[in-house]
Amino acid sequence: MQIKIAILILFVVSNCFSQNYGTIKDLDKSMGLPSNHIYTVDFDKDHYAWICTNNGVSKFNGSIHKIFNRDNGLPTNDINEIHIDSKNRKWLKGFYDGLYYIENDSVKRIKTNLTIKSFRLFYEHNNKIIFISSNKCYLLDEKNVLSEIKIASKYQFIDFDKLNNHFILNDGNFNEFFYNLSTNKIVKLPSEYRHYIGRIGDYVTYYKSNTILEFVQSRDFKIEDLYVYIDGKFQKPPSYYRSNLKAIRYKGEFDEKHLVYYNVDENKYQVLEQGKINVELSKKVSLIPFPNDKIQRIFIDDDHNFWVGFFDFSMKYIPNDFTKSLNYDFTSIFQEKITSIKFSCQLKNKVYYITYDNTFSCFDLNTKTNKIINKYKESPPNKLFIRNDNLYLSFFDGIEVFKIKADGSLNKIKYYNIPNRVSDFTNVGLVCAHYDNVIYKENDTLTKVNTEIRINRIESTEKCIIVSNEDKIFSYNIATKQVIENSSVKFSSTIYPFNDQILIGTLDGHVFLLNNKLKIVSKLKFINDKVSAIYYDESNQLFYVGISEKLHVIRIQKNQLKLVKIITHNDGLNLSEISSISSNGSHIIIATVQGVSLLEKKIIFNKQKKSIDIDINKIKVDGKIFDYGNAMLFLERDQNSIVFETSIKSFFNNNSNLKKFISLTKDGEDKKWNAVNEDVFSFNNLAPGDYTFSILIDDLNGIRKSKTIEFTINPHFWERQSFKIICTLILLSLIVFIMFYMREKRNKKIRAKVKLNDLELKALKAQMNPHFIFNSLNNIQSTMILKGVEKFNEQMVNFSIFLRKTLDIVNSENITLAEEINYITSYLSVENQRLNPKINLILRIDQEINLNEVKIPVMLLQPIVENAIIHGLSGSKKERNLIIAISIINSLISIEIEDNGIGRNLDNKSNKLKSHTSYATKIVLNRMKLYQELTKKEYTYEIIDLTNEDLKPIGTKVVLKFPLI
Incomplete structure (x- = not known):
C-alpha cells in the first residue's frame, strides 16, 4: 500500500509540474487515423502496425496511414481485432458473416458454402488456422480450403491448447472436456478443475472450482492458484513462473512473442518474451507514465516499442527509448502564463533562470519544484553565471553575488557597485565590461583596459579576458598585458574558452575553433540562426551547441570540428530556443526559453538498432492511382506522366539525420543519385523506354536502405525498335531497288x-x-x-x-x-x-x-x-x-x-x-x-x-x- 501511495504521489507531482516524455505520441485522427476510437494493434512480418478502429483499419509505417474500409472491400468499418498468421495474412474480426483477410494490401474473402458468424478466437497450429465462432469451430488448411470441425451440438468450443493439441469444450452444464483433433476423442476434465481465461506463457491455465468467483471473473490471478496440463495431468506451473510471477493481471494479448502482466502486489509490470521474463522490457513498461488503472492493454512490437491502449479506446505510441528524455514546461509550473526565459544556468540538479519579465527563479530537478527568488522591477539583470559555487547576477549598475548552499538555496553575500554591460569571474576576481572598457580588480586596485570596441560579450580564462561584439574578437592577457584582435570572426553570440582554446558561436550559425592567438583553426556552418549556448562535457569530450531549438553535438578530431549528431524535438527536446546547457553526469540538462529538458547520455549516444525502410505508398499515372504490387509496371505510350508518393517506414521518432537520394535511369544507364528532401516525386512527358526509379535513405548510424521500381513505357508501333528496323530495311531495300532500277x-x-x-x-x-x-x-x-x-x-x-x-x-x-x-x-x-x-x-x-x-x-x-x-x-x-x-x-x-x-x-x-x-x-x-x-x-x-x-x-x-x- 505504501508503494502504491508513493507512486500515486509521484504521478500527481509529475503531472502538476508538466513532466512529460517528449517522444510519446498520441495515435488519433490528427496524425491520419480514421478514428480516435481504437480497439487493438498487431504487427506483421514486414514491421507494419495494423491498427483496428471503429471506422476502418490502418496500415501504419510510422510516417503515414493507409486506410482500409468498406470502400476498398472490408465487410464493415468496425473491425475490433486483427490476427496475423505465418503467411503474413491479416485476419479481421468484427460483427459480420464470413472470413475476411488482407493480403498484399488487398481485401479478400474465403470462398465457402459454410455460413460463418464472426469468430471469437483465432489460433494457428501446424500450418492450419483454427477459427472458433460461437459454438462452432472451423479449420483452414494450407490450400485455403475451409472445413467445419463437427462434434455433438451440446458442446461449445471455448479454447485451444497448442502444447497438447486439444480443444477445451463446455457442455453448458459446468462440465468441461478435452477434444483431441488427431484422435477425435473427447475426454471429460476432472470436476474440480475448470478452464481459466488467462495464460502463463504458452500454457493454458486452470483453477480449482472452489476458487472465489470474483477472482475467476476478473483478469487477476495468483500464480499459486493456477494449474496447467502437462504430460497428461494437472500440476502447478513450472517453477520458473512460480518464482517470478506472483499476483498477476493481464495487460496484453495472448501473443506468442510478448505477454504483459501487471504485478498487483509489487505494483510493477512483467513482460514474458517467448516464454521468459525480459527484465529490461519489464523495467521500461513499469516506467510508462500513465496510471495502471487507465491502461487496458499494452502491445510490444519487434523493435520493443510500446503501444498502450486505454479503457477509453485511445492509444499512445511510446518508443523503446522513451526514458531518454524528460521535459518540464515552466509555464505550467507557474500555473499562469509567463514570458519566456531570457537566460539560465545550472549547478547539479538546480536550474536558475531569469525570465523576460525579470523574475529570478530556481527549479529543482529532483523535487520538480519551482521557487521564485526575486522579481526585479526597476533594474533588469543582463547576465547570470556561476563560478566557484557562487552565483553572479549582473545589472547595468552593479553585480549581486549569492552563495549557493548545499541544498541549492541562495544566500546574498555581496554587491559590487560597478556599472557594467556584462561580467565574468576569473582567477583574479570579477571582470566587468562597460561600453568599450574592461574593468577588473588586481591587487585591490581597479584596472581599466580600453578595447576601443563596444563590448557585447565577455568571458575569461585563467590568463586572459576575452570580449567581442559584431565586428571583432578581443583578447587581453592579464599577466603580460598583451592585446590580440581578430576581425574575421563577426557577429559573435557565445564565447566558450576551454583548454587554451576558444569556441565561438555567431548570430548567423557559425561555430569557430580559435587557438590562444585568436587564429581560426576550424569552423562549421549550420542553419542561419543564432548560436545561443555552448557546453563542453569533459567526460566524453563532446561539445553541445545550442542553435535555435536544436542541440548540435560536436567533437574535435585532429583540431577539426566534426558534427556527431543533431538532437531535435523528435529526441524529446523541448521545442523552443535553447538558452543554456550543462550536465549532471548521467543526463544533459538543456534549459530552453520554455522549460528544461533532460536527455539521457547513454541512450542518446548509443547507436540503437533501428528498423527502417522505404515505402512506395502510391503510384499515380496521369493523375490516376495505379495498382502496384512488386511486379514490373507496363504503361502505354500516353501514360507517360508518373508520380511516386513515398514515406519513411520507421517507428522511431528521430529521422532528422536521414539523407534521401533518388535516381531515374532509362534503358540501363548508370544511376545518378540526387539528394532530395520531399516525399513525392513527379516525372512528366517521359519518352518510351525501360525505366528504373530508385530511392535510397542513409543516416549517420550507417543504416542504408533502398527501393527500386522498374517500369516500361511502351512506344507507339512506329516508335518501336522493330518497326524502325523494318523501316530501315525497307528503306535500304528501296534504295537498293532504286539503285538497281536506275542502273537497269x-x-x-x-x-x-x-x-x-x-x-x-x-x-x-x-x-x-x-x-x-x-x-x-x-x-x-x-x-x-x-x-x-x-x-x-x-x-x-x-x-x-x-x-x-x-x-x-x-x-x-x-x-x-x-x-x-x-x-x-x-x-x-x-x-x-x-x-x-x-x-x-x-x-x-x-x-x-x-x-x-x-x-x-x-x-x-x-x-x-x-x-x-x-x-x-x-x-x-x-x-x-x-x-x-x-x-x-x-x-x-x-x-x-x-x-x-x-x-x-x-x-x-x-x-x-x-x-x-x-x-x-x-x-x-x-x-x-x-x-x-x-x-x-x-x-x-x-x-x-x-x-x-x-x-x-x-x-x-x-x-x-x-x-x-
Whole structure:
C-alpha cells in the first residue's frame, strides 16, 4: 500500500509540474487515423502496425496511414481485432458473416458454402488456422480450403491448447472436456478443475472450482492458484513462473512473442518474451507514465516499442527509448502564463533562470519544484553565471553575488557597485565590461583596459579576458598585458574558452575553433540562426551547441570540428530556443526559453538498432492511382506522366539525420543519385523506354536502405525498335531497288542507244549499200558515154556531194530540219539522174517553223523517202511528186511524206523488192520505238494508203509525229 501511495504521489507531482516524455505520441485522427476510437494493434512480418478502429483499419509505417474500409472491400468499418498468421495474412474480426483477410494490401474473402458468424478466437497450429465462432469451430488448411470441425451440438468450443493439441469444450452444464483433433476423442476434465481465461506463457491455465468467483471473473490471478496440463495431468506451473510471477493481471494479448502482466502486489509490470521474463522490457513498461488503472492493454512490437491502449479506446505510441528524455514546461509550473526565459544556468540538479519579465527563479530537478527568488522591477539583470559555487547576477549598475548552499538555496553575500554591460569571474576576481572598457580588480586596485570596441560579450580564462561584439574578437592577457584582435570572426553570440582554446558561436550559425592567438583553426556552418549556448562535457569530450531549438553535438578530431549528431524535438527536446546547457553526469540538462529538458547520455549516444525502410505508398499515372504490387509496371505510350508518393517506414521518432537520394535511369544507364528532401516525386512527358526509379535513405548510424521500381513505357508501333528496323530495311531495300532500277534504266537506255546507233548504222548501210552505189556509178558511167563529159562531171559532183553529206551527218545524233531537207534534196538529185520522169520535191512548211532550229533524229526521213521512191514513184509512169509537209501540232512536230506512186497494194504484188522494203520500214519503226522508250515521250509512225473514189491506190502517205528536241 505504501508503494502504491508513493507512486500515486509521484504521478500527481509529475503531472502538476508538466513532466512529460517528449517522444510519446498520441495515435488519433490528427496524425491520419480514421478514428480516435481504437480497439487493438498487431504487427506483421514486414514491421507494419495494423491498427483496428471503429471506422476502418490502418496500415501504419510510422510516417503515414493507409486506410482500409468498406470502400476498398472490408465487410464493415468496425473491425475490433486483427490476427496475423505465418503467411503474413491479416485476419479481421468484427460483427459480420464470413472470413475476411488482407493480403498484399488487398481485401479478400474465403470462398465457402459454410455460413460463418464472426469468430471469437483465432489460433494457428501446424500450418492450419483454427477459427472458433460461437459454438462452432472451423479449420483452414494450407490450400485455403475451409472445413467445419463437427462434434455433438451440446458442446461449445471455448479454447485451444497448442502444447497438447486439444480443444477445451463446455457442455453448458459446468462440465468441461478435452477434444483431441488427431484422435477425435473427447475426454471429460476432472470436476474440480475448470478452464481459466488467462495464460502463463504458452500454457493454458486452470483453477480449482472452489476458487472465489470474483477472482475467476476478473483478469487477476495468483500464480499459486493456477494449474496447467502437462504430460497428461494437472500440476502447478513450472517453477520458473512460480518464482517470478506472483499476483498477476493481464495487460496484453495472448501473443506468442510478448505477454504483459501487471504485478498487483509489487505494483510493477512483467513482460514474458517467448516464454521468459525480459527484465529490461519489464523495467521500461513499469516506467510508462500513465496510471495502471487507465491502461487496458499494452502491445510490444519487434523493435520493443510500446503501444498502450486505454479503457477509453485511445492509444499512445511510446518508443523503446522513451526514458531518454524528460521535459518540464515552466509555464505550467507557474500555473499562469509567463514570458519566456531570457537566460539560465545550472549547478547539479538546480536550474536558475531569469525570465523576460525579470523574475529570478530556481527549479529543482529532483523535487520538480519551482521557487521564485526575486522579481526585479526597476533594474533588469543582463547576465547570470556561476563560478566557484557562487552565483553572479549582473545589472547595468552593479553585480549581486549569492552563495549557493548545499541544498541549492541562495544566500546574498555581496554587491559590487560597478556599472557594467556584462561580467565574468576569473582567477583574479570579477571582470566587468562597460561600453568599450574592461574593468577588473588586481591587487585591490581597479584596472581599466580600453578595447576601443563596444563590448557585447565577455568571458575569461585563467590568463586572459576575452570580449567581442559584431565586428571583432578581443583578447587581453592579464599577466603580460598583451592585446590580440581578430576581425574575421563577426557577429559573435557565445564565447566558450576551454583548454587554451576558444569556441565561438555567431548570430548567423557559425561555430569557430580559435587557438590562444585568436587564429581560426576550424569552423562549421549550420542553419542561419543564432548560436545561443555552448557546453563542453569533459567526460566524453563532446561539445553541445545550442542553435535555435536544436542541440548540435560536436567533437574535435585532429583540431577539426566534426558534427556527431543533431538532437531535435523528435529526441524529446523541448521545442523552443535553447538558452543554456550543462550536465549532471548521467543526463544533459538543456534549459530552453520554455522549460528544461533532460536527455539521457547513454541512450542518446548509443547507436540503437533501428528498423527502417522505404515505402512506395502510391503510384499515380496521369493523375490516376495505379495498382502496384512488386511486379514490373507496363504503361502505354500516353501514360507517360508518373508520380511516386513515398514515406519513411520507421517507428522511431528521430529521422532528422536521414539523407534521401533518388535516381531515374532509362534503358540501363548508370544511376545518378540526387539528394532530395520531399516525399513525392513527379516525372512528366517521359519518352518510351525501360525505366528504373530508385530511392535510397542513409543516416549517420550507417543504416542504408533502398527501393527500386522498374517500369516500361511502351512506344507507339512506329516508335518501336522493330518497326524502325523494318523501316530501315525497307528503306535500304528501296534504295537498293532504286539503285538497281536506275542502273537497269541506265543500262536499258545505253542498250537502247546502242541499238539506236546500230539502227542508224544499218540505215546508213542501207543508204550506202553496194547496190545503190553500183547503180549510181553505173548510171554516171552511162552518162559519160552517152551524154559526154560535162554531164558526167555534173552527176559526179552530185554523187560526191551526197556521199560527203552522208559522211557529215553519220556522227550526229540529231540534225536540223534544214540539214535533213538538204540531205534529202541531195539524195533526190542522185536518184533523178537515173529516173525519168524525174521526181518533183514539194515542201510545205509552216511559217512559224525555223528549219535551222528545229532538230530531228538523223536519217529519220531519208529511209522513208527512199521507200517512197523505190516502192511508189519508181513504178509510176506519170508525173512523179514527193510532198514533204512539216507542221507543229500540240507541241509535237508532224512530218508527212506523201508520194503519188503506185501505192503499197500494187507494189506488194511484186516480190522483187519486198525484202528491201520491209527492211527499211522496220529500221524506221524500231528507231521510233527506241526514241519513245528513251525519252518517255510520244513517237508515232503511221502509213496511210491513198486511194481515189474507186478505191484504187493513188499513192502512199507516211505520218511521223514526235516531240520537239
